[in-house]
Structure formats: C-alpha cells, structure tokens
Amino acid sequence: GARRAALYAIFGVHFYISLVLGLDTITPFSSEMLPDWMVRPIDLIWNFRSVNRYTLYWRIREARYLIEFRGSDDGGKTWRPYRHKYLPQDESHICPFIAPYFPRFEAALQIIALTEGKSSVVASVARRLLEGSPEVLSLFKDDPFNGHRPEAIRFTTYHYVFNPISEQRKTGKYWTRTAEDEYLPPLIRDEGTGKVHFEGMN
16 A cells, blocks of 8 residues: 555665665766755765665775784794784785684774874784783784793884785785885883883883
8 A cells, every 4th residue: 555655665766876886886877866856865965874875895905005013032033923813924824714703803904004194002912912811812813922921012013915826826826025114113122120111211
C-alpha cells in the first residue's frame, strides 16, 4: 500500500545519495557535474549524517613510510632492529593476511610516520624498550637483546616503494627501501644514573 511505496521511495533516495557520494569519492565523477534538481536531495539529507564518504583505507598506497626502532648495547657501534610482527621491514617480506585482526600498535606507527610533527608515542615506546618492559616488547616480533636492556634507541624512518613484478621475480624483493631522516635524536639511558635523555640533551 501507500506505506510500502513511501518506504521504497525513502530507500531509493538513500541509495541514490549513497551511490553519488561513493562515485564522487572513488572515481573522477563529481556531484558538481549533476544538475541542481539531482543534487537537491543530497543537500536536504546531508545534515542528518545518515550518508557520508566513509573511506578508511579504501585504496592501498604504492609507497609507505615506516619508523624502525633500533637499539645498541655497545656504545652505538652496532644497532639491532626491533622487528615488527606485520609491517614489512625486510625488503623480501610481504605483509601477511591478518583480517579480521587489526594490529593497532603497528597501524598507529604507520599513521604517525605519515603525519607531520613528532609524536610523543614514539619516544614513549623507546623509553619502555630501554626499561626492558615485557608489555612493550610483546608488541614486537622478538627481543633483539634477549632480555638484556639496550643503552640507546634510535629511530630511522624508511621509505618503501613496491617493486614491479618483474623485479620481484628477479630479486625476490617486494620493496625498495630507502633510509630517510632520523625521526628523533637517539634516546640514551645513562648507566650511572639510570636517567633517559635524547642525544645532546642532558
């Protein structure tokens, strides 16, 4: 009857608006290309926020940035990386299929690496690594110091770009990795006082 027709009409308008906004986001199409009478329904319903451009990770970036934590226990002569569980530090490693699991720690580091400015989260993680925190160590694939606390942690930002398939088959490497600037100065633990400070800042 009339109620069913009205319900179909409402769903039809909602579907139309969802379709237009979706196409507006993922294709060169723009709602500005439509005549006014076709855009008016979008304007009427927009304030209700029942339709929106929800596009969290709707495409895979061809390049990515990664902050790598590396520790030293010999005065900075050698640096050992803390390996992530899922992010591809090794050029021959590809991210595993993990859905529906969502690794929040590594996802947060990925977002931090893409944003401007310096996040206190990175320094906080490094402080806990210098303390040998089991909770923070469990966020990584393994402990490169086997329970021994490092003296310093440094943060190198790497730029990763997907290799062409021909290059992958030839070398076995999925990525080309290039070191960028240091994200922060090295964080150092004073063996005498136990205090932690950035290099050059006492």
